[in-house]
Amino acid sequence: MGIAIVTGASSGMGVSYVRALAQEAGVEEIWALARREEALLALQAQLAKPLRSIRLDLSEPDAPSRFQALLERERPKIDYLVNNAGFGKFCGLGELTMEQALSMVDVNCRALTGLCLAALPYLSAGARIVNMASAASFQPLPYMELYAASKAFVRSFTRGLNRELRPLGATATAVCPYWVRTPFFQVAHAHEGAARITKYEVLYDPDRVVAQALRDAKRGRDMSVYGLWNKTQHLLVKLLPQSLVMELWLRRQGLPRA
Ligand SMILES: NC(=O)c1ccc[n+]([C@@H]2O[C@H](COP(=O)([O-])OP(=O)(O)OC[C@H]3O[C@@H](n4cnc5c(N)ncnc54)[C@H](OP(=O)(O)O)[C@@H]3O)[C@@H](O)[C@H]2O)c1
Numbered sequence: 001m002g003i004a005i006v007t008g009a010s011s012g013m014g015v016s017y018v019r020a021l022a023q024e025a026g027v028e029e030i031w032a033l034a035r036r037e038e039a040l041l042a043l044q045a046q047l048a049k050p051l052r053s054i055r056l057d058l059s060e061p062d063a064p065s066r067f068q069a070l071l072e073r074e075r076p077k078i079d080y081l082v083n084n085a086g087f088g089k090f091c092g093l094g095e096l097t098m099e100q101a102l103s104m105v106d107v108n109c110r111a112l113t114g115l116c117l118a119a120l121p122y123l124s125a126g127a128r129i130v131n132m133a134s135a136a137s138f139q140p141l142p143y144m145e146l147y148a149a150s151k152a153f154v155r156s157f158t159r160g161l162n163r164e165l166r167p168l169g170a171t172a173t174a175v176c177p178y179w180v181r182t183p184f185f186q187v188a189h190a191h192e193g194a195a196r197i198t199k200y201e202v203l204y205d206p207d208r209v210v211a212q213a214l215r216d217a218k219r220g221r222d223m224s225v226y227g228l229w230n231k232t233q234h235l236l237v238k239l240l241p242q243s244l245v246m247e248l249w250l251r252r253q254g255l256p257r258a
Pocket residue numbers: 007008009010011012013014033034035036037039056057058059060084085086087088107132133134135176177178179180181182183184185187
């Protein structure tokens with residue numbers, strides 16, 4: 001019996017991960033991390049399994065070392081580490097404050113890296129690391145280029161890590177969802193600039209994306225790409241020049257082009 005750790009457990013797909021992992025026979029306790037502790041406590045009340053709520057702002061510079069110190073104190077056996085916390089902003093780079101921009105890198109990339117590193121000594125044989133990337137990682141996306149680049153980091157980092165962990169019996173999976181129906185969009189549109197990205201062809205169900213992610217993680221896959229539209233787009237952007245993909249994206253969203 002081991003524990004499952006889920007970041008960003010207060011909302012959206014984080015809640016789906018916690019609920020799904022609570023059904024796993026081998027998981028004895030879930031550690032749920034987020035800033036909004038009241039949301040974690042509300043989730044705790046709905047679960048049959050013990051949930052430990054941990055308030056942690058992953059944009060803070062010392063967040064990874066605080067997590068590491070917690071592991072050193074508790075020395076748990078980790079069966080799942082789900083680095084799900086993350087956010088994007090849908091606007092031009094110049095419409096972001098310095099804090100918003102760098103915090104995106106801190107949460108999406110820096111903290112995720114630090115949590116993986118801190119967890120390594122405590123991974124059980126057969127442990128699964130699940131890192132949330134995005135379909136945005138497949139190509140550069142103007143007006144959300146920083147978010148797309150942060151997720152490209154997660155995808156590349158995770159696929160490489162998977163090959164490194166496999167001989168040890170553990171795996172890492174980069175989850176690359178298309179648009180998913182969660183509060184992500186409220187956060188993405190909360191900025192000073194105009195609403196730039198407004199057209200979403202498909203909005204997938206968070207529980208389904210997460211169920212597929214956990215199936216793919218158990219199979220040891222280095223990527224999880226849920227949905228026919230998503231898979232088709234993934235294939236197309238591998239075949240087309242990235243300049244053309246960006247042009248099509250700008251046209252589709254009605255964004256300025258040179
Ligand atoms: N929804 C989509 O269309 C979509 C598509 C592809 C990939 N993704 C990725 O999927 C993951 C989950 O997103 P979601 O759609 O479920 O969005 P969400 O509902 O907005 O959830 C984001 C979670 O991240 C946590 N978080 C954000 N900033 C944090 C910080 N500084 N410190 C600690 N936790 C923080 C939030 O918790 P608190 O606010 O309580 O801290 C929240 O629980 C993200 O990595 C996102 O980039 C989403």
